[in-house]
Structures are given as structure tokens and as C-alpha cells.
Amino acid sequence: MTTVGVNETIKFLRGVLPNAPANVLEIGCGKGHVAKRLSDLGYTVTAIDTNESAIKFAQGLGVNAHVSNILKYQTDQKFDAIVGVRALHHVSDLSLAVTSIKNLLKSGGVFALEEFSRENIDHNTAKWYYDSEYLLEASGSIISRQNADLLRNPKKTPELEDTSPQVRWNNRHTGHQPPLHTGQDMLNEVLKQFGAESVRFQTAPYFFRYIISGIEDKISFDKVEKTESDANRLAELYLKIEEDTIEESKIKPMGVRISVTLRDGCLTYFLL
Numbered sequence: 049m050t051t052v053g054v055n056e057t058i059k060f061l062r063g064v065l066p067n068a069p070a071n072v073l074e075i076g077c078g079k080g081h082v083a084k085r086l087s088d089l090g091y092t093v094t095a096i097d098t099n100e101s102a103i104k105f106a107q108g109l110g111v112n113a114h115v116s117n118i119l120k121y122q123t124d125q126k127f128d129a130i131v132g133v134r135a136l137h138h139v140s141d142l143s144l145a146v147t148s149i150k151n152l153l154k155s156g157g158v159f160a161l162e163e164f165s166r167e168n169i170d171h172n173t174a175k176w177y178y179d180s181e182y183l184l185e186a187s188g189s190i191i192s193r194q195n196a197d198l199l200r201n202p203k204k205t206p207e208l209e210d211t212s213p214q215v216r217w218n219n220r221h222t223g224h225q226p227p228l229h230t231g232q233d234m235l236n237e238v239l240k241q242f243g244a245e246s247v248r249f250q251t252a253p254y255f256f257r258y259i260i261s262g263i264e265d266k267i268s269f270d271k272v273e274k275t276e277s278d279a280n281r282l283a284e285l286y287l288k289i290e291e292d293t294i295e296e297s298k299i300k301p302m303g304v305r306i307s308v309t310l311r312d313g314c315l316t317y318f319l320l
């Protein structure tokens with residue numbers, strides 16, 4: 049497995065989570081790679097996802113994972129931290145999800161969110177991404193997202209590649225059911241429900257994660273022999289180029305990281 053993506057996420061989480069041991073809930077954990085790494089770091093992790101096969105995979109890694117929906121999740125436990133990695137933009141009811149997360153946190157607990165701001169796209173950013181993806185696919189290093197989708201589901205309508213890159217990107221990210229939330233929607237909801245005082249916000253690179261999926265799809269669909277260190281080297285190189293190109297303001301950062309601490313409840317006393 050290419051570890052560069054999970055390493056980047058863990059770097060962010062280690063900077064904002066309370067020290068281990070602390071009990072952490074991961075929502076929308078997928079196959080559980082982040083939950084596994086947090087457990088290895090000494091956290092007591094519970095991980096949930098609505099996808100049964102992903103949860104089975106996570107359980108196979110030894111993660112305490114359950115099929116559950118964050119909109120309905122109930123437990124007597126309260127958590128020191130709740131983590132969402134590219135999950136919140138998919139939930140059907142963003143406001144209810146954030147309320148549920150808030151109710152599951154201890155006072156002083158941390159909610160950490162690694163997400164993407166699909167609305168940040170502009171012409172140069174979309175063109176840079178699609179051009180780099182074409183080049184890597186033509187060199188035999190990856191399978192593009194579009195072609196991987198078609199391999200998984202040949203009946204899927206192909207993307208319109210002859211349209212402008214920005215329109216192509218927007219076409220891909222609209223029409224989802226439920227609709228995908230934007231980075232700004234998620235930030236606004238966190239600010240609304242947690243208050244602005246303790247919110248930390250940073251941008252991050254994001255396309256390298258698609259390239260990592262493309263490397264892994266190439267290995268599994270085309271049965272390509274690639275060592276983990278070769279795959280990691282390519283992913284690291286792409287990440288470095290993406291970071292530099294953002295730094296030079298040639299493309300926009302599509303990733304976003306938000307963390308917030310639940311303030312102590314405020315008690316009001318009435319003197320009778």
C-alpha cells in the first residue's frame with residue numbers, strides 16, 4: 049500500500065489531537081487505514097462507516113470498526129476527539145452530522161476534519177491536474193480516475209474530455225446523490241455550531257491523493273509489479289510538486305484541514 053497519503057493525514061492529526069492515550073472516534077473511516085495508524089500510536093479508536101465491506105476490511109486490520117451512520121450513531125461513551133477524513137462532504141445532512149459530532153465530544157474535546165474544497169477550482173488548477181494525470185497515465189504509472197471508474201463500471205457515462213478542464217471538474221462533482229458539500233459549507237457549519245474562537249483552518253494539497261489511487265488501481269487492474277517504495281516515491285514526488293506549485297500561486301490548494309475544540313459548557317445560576 050502507498051503510505052504517503054495516510055502519513056500526511058497522521059502528521060496533521062498529531063498536531064491537533066490530544067496526546068495518546070485518548071479515545072478517538074473516526075467517522076466515515078472507509079477501510080480503516082487512518083484508524084489503524086491512530087491505534088498503533090496508542091489511541092483507543094472506534095471507527096464507523098456506513099459501508100459494510102469497508103468495515104469488514106478495517107476489522108481485518110484489527111480496527112474496532114462498526115457499520116454505523118454518524119447521523120444516527122448512539123453510544124453512552126463521549127470521546128476526547130472525533131476525526132473525519134474526507135467523509136463529511138458526503139453526509140446527507142451536514143448540520144445534523146455536526147450536531148451529532150458535537151454531542152459525542154467531551155467538553156474540551158477536539159473535532160479534526162481533513163477535507164477538500166472542490167469549489168476552489170479554477171482553469172489553471174484544473175488544467176494542471178488533468179495534464180499531470182494524462183502524462184502519468186501515458187507513461188504507464190497510473191490509471192486515471194476516469195478510466196478506473198469505467199473499469200469498475202463500464203456502463204458509466206464517460207466524462208466529456210473535450211470540454212474545458214474546469215467544466216469537466218465541475219461536471220464530475222455535481223449531480224452526486226446526496227450532493228457533495230463544499231469546503232466553505234463545512235467550515236460555516238463548524239463555525240456556527242462550535243463558535244469561532246477555537247477554530248483552526250489551513251489549506252493543503254489534495255490531487256496527490258488521486259494520483260495515489262491511480263497508482264494503486266494500476267497495480268491491481270493491470271497486475272503491474274511495483275514495489276511499495278517505488279509507489280511511495282512517485283506519490284512523494286507528485287506531492288512535492290503540488291506543494292511547490294501551490295506555493296508559487298500557480299494552482300489553488302484543494303485540500304482543507306479544520307480543527308476545533310468544544311468549549312466548556314456554560315452554566316447559568318439563578319438566585320431565587
Ligand SMILES: C[S@@+](CC[C@H](N)C(=O)[O-])C[C@H]1O[C@@H](n2cnc3c(N)ncnc32)[C@H](O)[C@@H]1O
Nearest residue numbers: 076077078097098099117118133134135138139
Ligand atoms: C471518500 S470516502 C473516505 C474514506 C476514508 N476516510 C479515507 O480517507 O479513505 C467517504 C466515506 O464516508 C462514508 N460515509 C458517508 N456518509 C456517512 C455517514 N453518514 N456516516 C458514516 N460514514 C459515512 C462512506 O461510506 C465512505 O467510506
